[in-house]
Amino acid sequence: MKQEHIQQIGAAVAAVAEKNRINHFYFVACGGSQAFMMPAQYLFDREIETPASIYSSNEFVHRVPKALGQDSVVITCSHSGNTPETVKATEFAREKGATTIALSNVEDSPLWKAAEYPIHYDWGKEADASDLNKGVLYYLIFSVLHAVSPREKYRKGMEAVAGLNDAIEKVKTQYAGIVKEWGKQYKREKLIYTMGSGANYGEAYSFAICLLMEMQWIHSNAIHSGEYFHGPFEVTDYDVPFIMIKGIGATRPLDERAYDFCRKYSEKLMVVDEMEFDMTGIDDQVREYFAPLLAGAVLRSLADEFAYQRGHDLSVRRYMWRMEY
Amino acid sequence: MKQEHIQQIGAAVAAVAEKNRINHFYFVACGGSQAFMMPAQYLFDREIETPASIYSSNEFVHRVPKALGQDSVVITCSHSGNTPETVKATEFAREKGATTIALSNVEDSPLWKAAEYPIHYDWGKEADASDLNKGVLYYLIFSVLHAVSPREKYRKGMEAVAGLNDAIEKVKTQYAGIVKEWGKQYKREKLIYTMGSGANYGEAYSFAICLLMEMQWIHSNAIHSGEYFHGPFEVTDYDVPFIMIKGIGATRPLDERAYDFCRKYSEKLMVVDEMEFDMTGIDDQVREYFAPLLAGAVLRSLADEFAYQRGHDLSVRRYMWRMEY
Structure with a gap:
């Protein structure tokens, strides 16, 4: 830094x-x-x-x-x-x-x-x-x-920032092929839900409102993995696409439960599982907090792929910065 | 009580x-x-x-x-x-x-x-x-x-509960015709956004996830009126429907701004404006907190109308309470 x-x-x-x-x-x-x-x-x-x-x-x-x-x-x-x-x-x-x-x-x-x-x-x-x-x-x-x-843990958190660049590069390489495949497979979708909980909810929210709605004009909603079962899950169907982040933190059981249900009834699941990340260089004690940043990098690659496949550049806006509001 | x-x-x-x-x-x-x-x-x-x-x-x-x-x-x-x-x-x-x-x-x-x-x-x-x-x-x-x-204000809040029944009946009567019209006009929609802020966000959230997604299988997302301009508004188009609650509380300027923008670019707006409510019997000092309950009653009537017009009873579920999850 x-x-x-x-x-x-x-x-x-x-x-x-x-x-x-x-x-x-x-x-x-x-x-x-x-x-x-x-x-x-x-x-x-x-x-x-x-x-x-x-x-x-x-x-x-x-x-x-x-x-x-x-x-x-x-x-x-x-x-x-x-x-x-x-x-x-x-x-x-x-x-x-x-x-x-x-x-x-x-x-x-x-x-x-x-x-x-x-x-x-x-x-x-x-x-x-x-x-x-x-x-x-x-x-x-x-x-x-x-x-x-x-606390020593917080010192580890400060130090872990230095390991972020390498960890992000690794996860982007790991997901590069998958992201390309998702881009092709879901490029025609008009609506894509995102899901997450705990430290990951922000990434799910950001992807829904900024990357999908704002930058791709794809309808979306960031569903909280725990709330999913108290209403939203009733829209689940074989052709309704979801992007799910499975965290490694305290609320992982919520994500796993939502995933276990959703994969039975939707055939269009994009799953980013933080358990699969190589987080060498980031201390164990703070990994749950850093993993969302890696999930975010994967999702950002997916947005780039959607933009490319759909011919809709991420910089395109019809209202934002183009008029008074 | x-x-x-x-x-x-x-x-x-x-x-x-x-x-x-x-x-x-x-x-x-x-x-x-x-x-x-x-x-x-x-x-x-x-x-x-x-x-x-x-x-x-x-x-x-x-x-x-x-x-x-x-x-x-x-x-x-x-x-x-x-x-x-x-x-x-x-x-x-x-x-x-x-x-x-x-x-x-x-x-x-x-x-x-x-x-x-x-x-x-x-x-x-x-x-x-x-x-x-x-x-x-x-x-x-x-x-x-x-x-x-x-504080005297909180005593007024307690007392105002007694006036709730009358106020709700009045607002339901006031909106009865409008709600019927909206039910007919928007019964074929596959996606309807809701919007609100402050004390009303909960009503927008509840209508999106429980009434629309859960009970009508209509795609939705409760957009916060302030957040609307920071991403979500880019999905606005002439044929994208929104249900907006304009509150009477501290955050009304957020709702008004979202409304002023949204009505220019969407031809499908359902607006519940709390300024139009007759809140006799509820003290001035606490009206901003009670108005969402009246807005909620109007929205509940709308859900009933959607259910009737769409032949999709509000009690129908495909997953909830019907299986283990």
Whole structure:
């Protein structure tokens, strides 16, 4: 990881560590940026007693959570640093006295200026995964955990970020043929559901709303593997396609149960099983938290394949950034 | 409200009031029962500093939130009292020392026995709305708020439950013709999105996963009005149907923005606008919290109309309760 990123994270973590009391961690962003912080909320929920919540930026600003104040830490993210709702959420949190940390690809953007502790991440195929959004976020959140409740495990989490690039390359190679096959087989589908739970729900959500709905105009819904049996499973049929992430974490039994049912009644299953990943270089204790990042890389390859097979480039939009809304 | 219900709620609230410290409120249930508690989480989030979270039961049990313990209050719900994941979640919470409160239509059910403070609610067309699940839940949550942080507003919330039945009848009459029209116009649709935010998100979620997916086998997804612009809106087209709830609460601007956009690009909008509701008998200060219950009643009428027009009774299931899963 670049020294610049480590320093920016260091400044944010020092500010968190200096607080006399932390009453609440808030993760706040929109769409894909919200989804990418969902595993952080899961991690905090499992590891520390201080409450952690996640909101879509505009919901956060209008809802005005009563606990938000000077004892709070608010972590926001916008790739362009320009998402109005997230800039507003950061300004709003800062006015309330909260410690504000923001992640963005663009320095000196409105979000960058709104937060007390802005953190930059890289973008593009040349960057090392440790310097991309997820690497930087994970280094930040494990550093925060280590600051508020020091444990060897959290140190391992920080170190594991360095192993991310290799692990992602390996899993992409492993799934390359499978992803090509799925791209061909499901390119004509008008609707594809995604499914996941625990640390993986964010990847399922992100793939449904950003990659399928936004970038491919394919109808979708990210179904929680546990909720599946309480309504959604009734739409399952031989020709209804599902992308399922089977996690390796605490909620794996939920994914396995959904998978065991779904494969009986749908003939169109794309399964990404984290149990099959080679996670050498990432400590055992934190693998459940890192595996979703590898699953996400597989799904991103699948999106590229869909785009290619369907002649619908991932950059195509009809509304987003093309008009006022 | 029946004395029996008031007494059961009273016992639960007394137990909450007696706690020296409350570190976290957890609302835990599956599917429609989870959805029905979503406005309670929203209410707590806006009104008090004590954190409140909501989980699907199996996620809760496997995730094992670190803060769960003797200082926690866990509120669960299962209509039959027989949902295995929710029974398990209640037992699990009780083992951890939490105060457990459970709502169910069935006394002496497994859930009833699992919780320290079981509360019964009525079911069926003859019951007064104050004794149905939502009336009982609202009386409970406003009573809990009044116990932990006494305010006239919460007393008004408790009193407003008595006005629910009349308000629901009026809104059903108001929307009767519209709902019939929508049933005819959209009966052939294979996919219908729902949308909402704030206190209404639960109604949008419930209608999508229970009424449309489970009971009508219509594909769906409950899109959050704020998230709509960060991915999902790209699927909007002239022939893509949406059911939108425009709330009267703090997040109404999110709903209005989504509506203003969506009506330009989709010709198939069903809009339930809470601003049009006659809420006489429900105090101004708590109307934003009660309006979703009226919107839910309108949507329930719509589900009945879909069922009739499509010849697909709401009781039909192909998997649920018909096999092991």
